[in-house]
Amino acid sequence: MSHQVYGQTPPPAGPYGQPPVPQQAARNGLGVAALVLGVIGALSGLIPLFFWLAGILGVLALIFGLVGRGRAKRGQATNKGIATTGAVLGLVSLILSVVGLVITVNAVDDAVDEIDKALQETPAEKKADTGAADDKGAGTDTEKKSETFAAGDTAVYDGDIEVTVSKPTAYTPNEYAVGHSAGNKAYKVTVRIQNKGAEKYSADLFTIEARAGESGTNAEEIFDGDTLGNGFSGSVLPGKTATAEYAFDAPADAKNLDVEVSPGFDFEDNTWELEL
Incomplete structure (x- = not known):
């Protein structure tokens, strides 16, 4: 005869109770x-300069997205669509990164070329003019690479403005001339301006100065009559030429005359070394 103890729960029987x-x-x-x-990578790729950031984030997004899809296929994850979208955006970021790299490299190359071009350009191209600087015509111009100009040389400035200074010639000022000192010699030069550009050139700001001798003594400009000392005025139209004569007072023993020409505020000064 079995006895049951009240207050105690019997253990479950069989495997169904686990x-x-x-x-x-x-x-x-x-x-x-x-x-x-x-x-983030796709947005960064829209700015070419951030190509490097887009590339790094794109690689990570592509890897994480592919691994996430693999987990979703194995039933370890439930966001297959999100992982797929992340992988696609990672691929887009990589494409934008390559495009940004190409744009940046081209921009840098263009900037370097512009800097090199600016450094190589000189204020005025130097040419040797075989003709005289007068209305009779000029000879063929050939490139000259010296630092200064000689008689008959032509300087080409921005805007295709050409300036030529002739060889100095001695002359005798009249008694009413201003700027000539007794005992000194007087020399005159012919300056020619040719406008080969597309816009008119204002000659009102054209200035010229001279120094004579080894010591570089200031050579006073001589104003003599209606022709010497008046200089240029008005504008030189495209395709036109203007000519003016200048005279300078130099010591009797001077062997050279250095003439400095300034076509205006926007142009560099250049010097012609002339033998007397």
């Missing part, structure tokens, strides 16, 4: 990370 096994949590982290990195 507790259920808990489900594993979804591993969606890589898919979300791929989406975030892909969005």
Whole structure:
């Protein structure tokens, strides 16, 4: 005869009484990370200078997205669509990164070329003119690479403005001339301006100065009558030429006359070394 003890619960019989096994949590982290990195990478790729950031984020987004898709296929994750979108945005970021790199490299190359061009350009191209600087015509111009100009040389300025200074010739000022000192010699030069550009050139700001001798003594400009000392005025139209004569007072023993020409505020000064 069996006895049952009250107050005690008998153990469950058989395997059906075991507790259920808990489900594993979804591993969606890589898919979300791929989406975030892909969005940031694509936005960065829209700015060419940030090509490097777009490239790094694009690689990470593509890798995380592909791994996230793999987890979703194995049932370890539930955000397959998000992971796929992140991988696609990663690929877009890589494409934008390459485009940005090409744009940046081309921009840098263009900037370097412009800087090199600016450094290589001189204020005035130097040419040797075989003709005289008068209305009788000029000879063929050939490139000259010296630092200064000689008689008959032509300087070409911005805007295709050409200036030529002739060889100095001695002359005798009249008794009413201003700027000539007794005992000194007087020399005159012919200056020619040719406008080979497309816009008119204002000659009102054209100035010329001279120094004579080894010591570089200031050579006073001589104003003599209606022709010497008046200089240029008005504008020189495209395709036109203007000529003026200048006279300078130099010591009797001077062997050279250095003439400095300034076509205006926007042009560099240049010097012609003339033998007397």
